[in-house]
Amino acid sequence: MSTGPLVKWSPLNRIPVTEGLIGGLVVALVAAPMGCFILWRRMVFFGAAVSHSGLLGVALGLALGINVTAGVVLTAAAVAVILVIMRGDKRLEDDAILGVVAHGALALGLVALTLLEGPGGAVHSGHDHDLETLLFGDIASITRTDLVWIIGGGGAGLVVMAAIWKSLLAMTVHEEMAIVEGVPVPVISIVFMLTMAVVVGVGMMVVGTLLIVSLLIIPAAAARRLTTGPEAMAAIAAVIGIASVLGGLQAHITWGFPAGPSVVVVAVLVFGLTFGVRVRRNLS
Amino acid sequence: MPVLPRVTLAMQSGIPQLVLRAENLSLILGSKHILSGVDLAVASGESVTLVGPNGAGKTILLRVLMGLVVPTFGVVTRRPGLRVGYLPQTLVPDPILPMDVRRFVGIGSDASQSRRSEALNDVGIENLSRRPVHELSGGEMRRAMLARALLRDPEILVLDEPVQGVDFAGQMELYERIAKAKADQGCAVLMVSHDLNLVMAATDRVICLNHHVCCQGTPESVRGHAEYQALFGNDVESLAVYTHHHDHVHGTSGKVVPFEPDPRD
Numbered sequence: 001m002s003t004g005p006l007v008k009w010s011p012l013n014r015i016p017v018t019e020g021l022i023g024g025l026v027v028a029l030v031a032a033p034m035g036c037f038i039l040w041r042r043m044v045f046f047g048a049a050v051s052h053s054g055l056l057g058v059a060l061g062l063a064l065g066i067n068v069t070a071g072v073v074l075t076a077a078a079v080a081v082i083l084v085i086m087r088g089d090k091r092l093e094d095d096a097i098l099g100v101v102a103h104g105a106l107a108l109g110l111v112a113l114t115l116l117e118g119p120g121g122a123v124h125s126g127h128d129h130d131l132e133t134l135l136f137g138d139i140a141s142i143t144r145t146d147l148v149w150i151i152g153g154g155g156a157g158l159v160v161m162a163a164i165w166k167s168l169l170a171m172t173v174h175e176e177m178a179i180v181e182g183v184p185v186p187v188i189s190i191v192f193m194l195t196m197a198v199v200v201g202v203g204m205m206v207v208g209t210l211l212i213v214s215l216l217i218i219p220a221a222a223a224r225r226l227t228t229g230p231e232a233m234a235a236i237a238a239v240i241g242i243a244s245v246l247g248g249l250q251a252h253i254t255w256g257f258p259a260g261p262s263v264v265v266v267a268v269l270v271f272g273l274t275f276g277v278r279v280r281r282n283l284s
Numbered sequence: 285m286p287v288l289p290r291v292t293l294a295m296q297s298g299i300p301q302l303v304l305r306a307e308n309l310s311l312i313l314g315s316k317h318i319l320s321g322v323d324l325a326v327a328s329g330e331s332v333t334l335v336g337p338n339g340a341g342k343t344i345l346l347r348v349l350m351g352l353v354v355p356t357f358g359v360v361t362r363r364p365g366l367r368v369g370y371l372p373q374t375l376v377p378d379p380i381l382p383m384d385v386r387r388f389v390g391i392g393s394d395a396s397q398s399r400r401s402e403a404l405n406d407v408g409i410e411n412l413s414r415r416p417v418h419e420l421s422g423g424e425m426r427r428a429m430l431a432r433a434l435l436r437d438p439e440i441l442v443l444d445e446p447v448q449g450v451d452f453a454g455q456m457e458l459y460e461r462i463a464k465a466k467a468d469q470g471c472a473v474l475m476v477s478h479d480l481n482l483v484m485a486a487t488d489r490v491i492c493l494n495h496h497v498c499c500q501g502t503p504e505s506v507r508g509h510a511e512y513q514a515l516f517g518n519d520v521e522s523l524a525v526y527t528h529h530h531d532h533v534h535g536t537s538g539k540v541v542p543f544e545p546d547p548r549d
Contacts, residue, residue, distance in 0.1 A: 040381045170391050172381060180350045180370040181392050181436065227382050228416065 019147040020139035020206070021249060024263070026154040027203045028215065028241030033161045033234040034199050035220035035241075037192065040172045040230075045095055046083060047213050049102035050193075051200045053079040054209030055109025055134055062116050069149045069201050076197035079105055084193070106209075137208030137260035139249060146205050153202035160195045164188050169230060206245075207260040215241060218267040225274040240270050301328040303366055303440050303472050306349055309358035311341075318344055319355070320496050326440065331466055331473035333483050336493035337515055342476045343373060345493060346444055349474070369438030369471070371429045373445050377418040385420070385428050386413040395435040403431040407461055408454075422449030430458060434465050440472040441465060447482075459486040480516060 061071020170178040203212035223236035248263030304326040311319040404410040407427040447455040477483040491500040498511040
């Protein structure tokens with residue numbers, strides 16, 4: 001994977017405009033507003049549980065002979081619905097249920113994939129579904145068909161987020177107030193979760209099932225420390241997400257670091273820097 | 285001697301147009317009868333206050349009326365498409381959501397920046413417009429919540445303890461602002477309060493609730509009611525002081541002349 005020794009690096013090393021780059025930018029863009037709501041609505045573990053069902057979705061897609069991304073989106077949506085139903089159980093805290101479902105879905109996905117592939121074998125259906133790619137993504141392997149999915153799913157996600165933005169914000173401020181004032185809260189909740197499933201499905205191709213949650217949450221968390229309004233937070237999160245994708249790809253090309261984790265590392269670095277900003281403000 | 289209009293135009297015309305009606309509401313939780321046989325209607329432009337001791341079921345009745353709680357028996361009907369401005373009993377903003385006061389008051393409406401400033405000015409917190417909403421004190425938050433609800437141009441303003449945490453002068457100010465909304469925008473007001481004094485001065489009709497409707501009518505008629513006095517005996521004296529300017533007029537001889545009674549009584 002490595003493209004050359006360290007000394008070759010210079011800011012002039014351009015990141016080639018590939019399907020991977022465009023896909024990564026689209027995912028970063030749609031992850032920003034979604035990630036903000038995941039933070040505001042305290043759904044980080046929920047998002048993680050839904051993302052962890054990605055492997056199971058791949059297995060489902062392969063078993064049914066349908067598009068793998070469609071399999072991921074369907075499974076993620078199903079897991080989201082199951083979680084909402086299970087939250088009614090008062091005997092277990094939400095975080096316990098989320099822990100069971102997240103890790104259960106991940107383990108089940110691993111077993112199901114092995115069953116499909118046969119012991120040790122890799123399934124080739126126009127796409128290399130080796131485990132590392134599924135877990136951590138592979139920007140370099142994104143094909144033109146994948147990109148169509150990413151742009152379609154990501155674009156739809158952005159349109160939906162814009163459409164439900166006001167209602168979702170009102171619900172976040174006070175859910176009962178929103179209900180009384182005529183916001184169709186159950187419908188908006190379901191639309192939001194289905195959109196999350198779509199974003200997880202397309203984001204998985206870029207950063208993998210384990211890291212998509214990072215791309216949702218870390219740019220938004222970094223943006224929180226820099227902003228005073230909800231819309232500004234989403235916009236800054238998008239900028240940070242895009243910068244992370246560019247930075248991660250640069251690291252991948254220059255040093256041969258794995259692309260998905262590099263994207264997340266850059267996002268974490270930006271998050272760390274925002275602490276510096278806040279500390280300086282407090283001191284001055 | 286000018287007589288303050290206590291009866292809204294809609295009601296004076298004889299056929300009040302209802303915005304909200306509840307018939308025979310009962311709510312049973314476990315073996316507890318929280319509400320039994322409550323009938324209640326709010327006419328367009330009318331202000332109604334629910335009073336009652338702690339635990340009388342005032343807040344839960346409001347929640348049933350707003351569709352947040354399903355009653356065991358009974359029906360709630362609203363005017364179709366009714367625009368509600370709602371002040372919940374508590375709203376604690378979460379600091380993870382960055383939002384200043386002027387953004388907060390725009391939640392639930394498309395009010396322009398200048399209308400928002402005006403609304404904040406009306407409730408006396410225009411100086412806090414850029415303050416993060418989670419830094420507001422309890423009383424400041426109540427004001428911001430009222431401004432927000434009014435910016436929706438509501439047909440009915442629903443308030444659960446609207447002046448909780450507000451200092452005494454501020455309470456009068458906020459009740460005046462609510463009365464102004466009623467007068468200017470013609471919106472109905474449905475309020476829960478256990479503060480009898482100020483509230484009753486600013487309301488057309490009082491419903492005294494203690495799981496069932498004990499009595500209802502104008503503040504004056506309710507105050508004379510035996511069941512009301514049984515519940516609020518100690519407050520009756522102070523009440524007369526605070527409502528002095530509104531609850532009666534003085535005849536030429538200086539004799540106290542009561543207002544015309546509500547036509548529905």
